[in-house]
Amino acid sequence: MPALRRDPGTALTEALIVRGLNKTFAKPAVANLDLTVRAGELYALLGPNGAGKTTTLRMVAGLTKPDSGEISIFGVDARRDPAGAKALVAWAPDEAMIYDRLTPLEYLEFVAGLWSVDPKLAKTRAEQLLAQLGLADEARRRCEGFSRGMKQKVALAGALIHDPRLLILDEPLTGLDAAAARLVKDMLQARVDAGGTVILTTHILEVAERMADRIGIIAGGRLLAEGQLEDLRAQAGGAGGSSTLEDVFLQLTAESQPA
Numbered sequence: 379m380p381a382l383r384r385d386p387g388t389a390l391t392e393a394l395i396v397r398g399l400n401k402t403f404a405k406p407a408v409a410n411l412d413l414t415v416r417a418g419e420l421y422a423l424l425g426p427n428g429a430g431k432t433t434t435l436r437m438v439a440g441l442t443k444p445d446s447g448e449i450s451i452f453g454v455d456a457r458r459d460p461a462g463a464k465a466l467v468a469w470a471p472d473e474a475m476i477y478d479r480l481t482p483l484e485y486l487e488f489v490a491g492l493w494s495v496d497p498k499l500a501k502t503r504a505e506q507l508l509a510q511l512g513l514a515d516e517a518r519r520r521c522e523g524f525s526r527g528m529k530q531k532v533a534l535a536g537a538l539i540h541d542p543r544l545l546i547l548d549e550p551l552t553g554l555d556a557a558a559a560r561l562v563k564d565m566l567q568a569r570v571d572a573g574g575t576v577i578l579t580t581h582i583l584e585v586a587e588r589m590a591d592r593i594g595i596i597a598g599g600r601l602l603a604e605g606q607l608e609d610l611r612a613q614a615g616g617a618g619g620s621s622t623l624e625d626v627f628l629q630l631t632a633e634s635q636p637a
């Protein structure tokens with residue numbers, strides 16, 4: 379497959395282009411997958427358990443090595459320039475990985491250091507993010523006593539600390555209470571409104587239906603459909619004009635099950 383190339387005369391509108399991506403563990407987890415995420419959109423990657431969502435996004439974030447395929451992030455070829463591509467992306471996994479012995483501020487300053495963010499700027503950003511996420515009072519308390527949702531918010535702040543152009547979140551709303559989920563949704567929406575690009579996975583289809591500009595549905599490591607809800611309805615063939623995302627999702631993923 380030829381390397382991804384961009385006509386220098388055209389404006390950059392794609393945040394992420396994935397072409398022919400493959401990864402096999404004991405069996406294929408991602409199989410010849412193509413995805414396109416446009417700059418400035420919120421893209422929801424949906425699929426049943428084991429569909430290959432996390433594996434795909436880990437490859438995009440440079441955490442899992444693909445067997446083959448192309449990944450381009452804002453025009454940077456991730457295979458030729460892995461460090462350059464990685465610098466544009468932040469990844470927040472579904473299980474928050476933070477250091478219990480650090481306070482949120484210390485953790486955020488540590489992560490900012492990994493990205494070479496100026497320490498003064500890092501402190502200001504860290505305080506802003508923690509305030510936005512309702513953790514200002516906990517900023518100087520060790521994370522060890524935090525609830526799962528609080529840890530998740532700290533991890534989200536960690537993903538945002540270097541102001542990534544492409545933010546990737548795996549199940550960001552799982553385990554959050556209604557108020558915290560609203561807070562995170564509002565933050566993500568504000569980020570997209572300001573021109574940022576967000577990719578998230580979720581099993582909460584109402585969230586995808588309400589928030590996503592475009593949606594990709596995968597199963598068995600393959601892309602089944604991609605686009606806005608009406609595109610997905612059309613791609614599902616039999617789905618009626620008033621069918622919900624849940625109807626379309628269930629129809630497409632049932633069709634993909636081996637007989």
Ligand SMILES: Nc1ncnc2c1ncn2[C@@H]1O[C@H](COP(=O)(O)OP(=O)(O)OP(=O)(O)O)[C@@H](O)[C@H]1O
Pocket residue numbers: 403404406407425426427428429430431432433434
């Ligand atoms: N490190 C690994 N070693 C072996 N198999 C793996 C590994 N990571 C993922 N897999 C397998 O790859 C397939 C896809 O898993 P993945 O975690 O990408 O799915 P997912 O769509 O994110 O699922 P879920 O919605 O359940 O989180 C599964 O069969 C899984 O068991």
